[in-house]
Amino acid sequence: DETNKKPIEPKPDFYKDEPKRNPQLKVLTQKPFNAESPKEISAENLVTPLEFHFIRNHMPVPHIDTKTFKLEILNVSNGEKIEFSLDDLENKFNSVTIPVTLQCSGNKRKFMNELGQVQGLMWDVNAISTALWTGVLLKDLLIHCGIDLNDPKIKHVIFEGLDKDPAGVVYAASVPIEKVRSDNGDVLLAYKMNGQDIPLDNGYPLRIVVPGVIGARSVKWVGKIILSDVESQSFWQLNDYKVLSPSIKNLKEADFSKLKAVQESPIQSAICQPVDGNIIKRENGKFIAKGYAFSGGGNEIESVLVSIDNGQNWKNATLKKFDRPLYRSWAWTLWEAEFDIPEGKDQIEIVCTASDSNQNTQPESAKSIWNARGLLNNSWHRVKVNIQ
Amino acid sequence: DETNKKPIEPKPDFYKDEPKRNPQLKVLTQKPFNAESPKEISAENLVTPLEFHFIRNHMPVPHIDTKTFKLEILNVSNGEKIEFSLDDLENKFNSVTIPVTLQCSGNKRKFMNELGQVQGLMWDVNAISTALWTGVLLKDLLIHCGIDLNDPKIKHVIFEGLDKDPAGVVYAASVPIEKVRSDNGDVLLAYKMNGQDIPLDNGYPLRIVVPGVIGARSVKWVGKIILSDVESQSFWQLNDYKVLSPSIKNLKEADFSKLKAVQESPIQSAICQPVDGNIIKRENGKFIAKGYAFSGGGNEIESVLVSIDNGQNWKNATLKKFDRPLYRSWAWTLWEAEFDIPEGKDQIEIVCTASDSNQNTQPESAKSIWNARGLLNNSWHRVKVNIQ
Ligand SMILES: [Mo]
Numbered sequence A, B: 001d002e003t004n005k006k007p008i009e010p011k012p013d014f015y016k017d018e019p020k021r022n023p024q025l026k027v028l029t030q031k032p033f034n035a036e037s038p039k040e041i042s043a044e045n046l047v048t049p050l051e052f053h054f055i056r057n058h059m060p061v062p063h064i065d066t067k068t069f070k071l072e073i074l075n076v077s078n079g080e081k082i083e084f085s086l087d088d089l090e091n092k093f094n095s096v097t098i099p100v101t102l103q104c105s106g107n108k109r110k111f112m113n114e115l116g117q118v119q120g121l122m123w124d125v126n127a128i129s130t131a132l133w134t135g136v137l138l139k140d141l142l143i144h145c146g147i148d149l150n151d152p153k154i155k156h157v158i159f160e161g162l163d164k165d166p167a168g169v170v171y172a173a174s175v176p177i178e179k180v181r182s183d184n185g186d187v188l189l190a191y192k193m194n195g196q197d198i199p200l201d202n203g204y205p206l207r208i209v210v211p212g213v214i215g216a217r218s219v220k221w222v223g224k225i226i227l228s229d230v231e232s233q234s235f236w237q238l239n240d241y242k243v244l245s246p247s248i249k250n251l252k253e254a255d256f257s258k259l260k261a262v263q264e265s266p267i268q269s270a271i272c273q274p275v276d277g278n279i280i281k282r283e284n285g286k287f288i289a290k291g292y293a294f295s296g297g298g299n300e301i302e303s304v305l306v307s308i309d310n311g312q313n314w315k316n317a318t319l320k321k322f323d324r325p326l327y328r329s330w331a332w333t334l335w336e337a338e339f340d341i342p343e344g345k346d347q348i349e350i351v352c353t354a355s356d357s358n359q360n361t362q363p364e365s366a367k368s369i370w371n372a373r374g375l376l377n378n379s380w381h382r383v384k385v386n387i388q
């Protein structure tokens, strides 16, 4: 009933029950808690260890009593309600485990901000992590409930979290029914992350995982799933996670009603090692650059090009990735490339760019993709290192 | 049996039975016949009239006796062969009609060639057209034949044309079984184009139409379909339509065996009106730019940005497109944008760039996507006009 309402900024004591966090995370805000994964962890781990997964919270972490918890599924088409306990979900359905990379749509925003002020958390390149998510395929669960996924009155699947603002507005988002219905969709109602209970910050006990789609739709602490003829009427669905035209310089000029909610994310890559300002010893003769590449929509990374002369010459990086079925490549690819340290230079700029199975590539600059909300900056990442 | 063999250059009299063509097509080569659609036709027609559809032939046009013609389907997994007459295909199965844009993977090659020599036909921006294709969904036909599309021994679907070189090598290509099997694949065995018999140059009587994928896989004059554990061993599948690294400057250095055959094509756009060198009258005060945008893989075009100051300011073009289900947007979008003629300039450069439902965008320059075969140039298109 809370339609398209921006959440109220709560008083700090609203955040009295926050979980303990790994001090190695790179914190952007404490309340709500938002933190990046450390770069060296991303560079080395195809699966991010649980305690290093990035965290993007919109409100305080809810504490859910798993003994009494019931997931509610509401079919607006016929008014039917169905409830499942965690025990039902974990024991009465086939479980699947899928490697999925979640990425905040604001990842790399700080570099877009350098071209003109944008609004949002100033994420560096690590608002992205990968986990092995285990759960029930939402499609299977809905079919088990007798829900007709081709019912023309069902156009969107809404996910409501149990996290809420002081006025009781819960975090919510939706995806089109086509994503849930597709044989290549893999939308998961997850109860395990890397084989363990999902950490409190990542949605314990139940999280929707929407592979290939911006993190904002993978609703944590999910308590209710609604099969609806309209998309979620939440602020985040209607007035937030949408890509404005570069001609809109200020969010106040924006008419969000004219734009579609972002779902699948574009091809992306970043350098995680070395990091900006690192010192590389000339006596080593060589150095290795490492990072990740990822494409939404199930696309596989086919190549990562790395250059130390601003793209005059490109080197094909060595790739490390999961072996996945076509159209269902949901996790990032790690890459590395070795370079000879060039003579006569005391600084090198490293730049990388990826291509995917749809042959898409990244824009060189954020100039033409700049948007006032600072979303989906997938322009080439650059890192400067000093040679000594 | 003819494995990965480059077709022989035939003597000119090998082409004695070529059909009559529309003299308004922009011809690149006569033998084989390769020609673009006129720019003014692309600018104005969401469905390209049959006689204006671009033509990309690899060999002479075969003349097929439709009375005796049989399509052969061979399942390598169990050796089973099934044959269908045209009459069977047209009358015994449900027909579907789908708007599909076919694009040669060499479209816009001439602009990539400006950055460094590439090999292939020097297509301008109109090796792309759209038709309403009618036929049988290949998936339905194969299921009707009792073929198990989840048989692990079936990994690729090979299409053999009836066009051949002097040594008898036929044009052939394949797509992964996942594309054919998918609910969102829409691979069509087509027998009508814009409601009429398919023109001789576009595959009469039967053409495979693989939506969202480069034109090279939509095999014309298809005579044989093979369900196989390996992809087509044709020259065009193995050693031709693959994107080489920009570091490979010469095709002779290329190891094609290391690369995947291109299937889905990336986001693309072009300006069709005005054309390079056109004169615009200052007294009109305004002018209109028009063109197309297209993204492979079923992605929908969400925006087209147009600029007359090299991207300092972007205008959102008005879009005209088919209303299509999510993930199955197979046709281009036409766009137009009106500009005031700026004071004090006697030349204007127009530039356009598009974005799609996967939030992918086009590279500004072809520098980082340059490849020796000149494939998939989707960099920003620029047109210079003179003001008088
Ligand atoms: Mo996000």
Ligand SMILES: [Mo]
Residues within 6 Å of the ligand: B056, B103, B104, B105, B106, B214, B215, B216
């Ligand atoms: Mo082509």
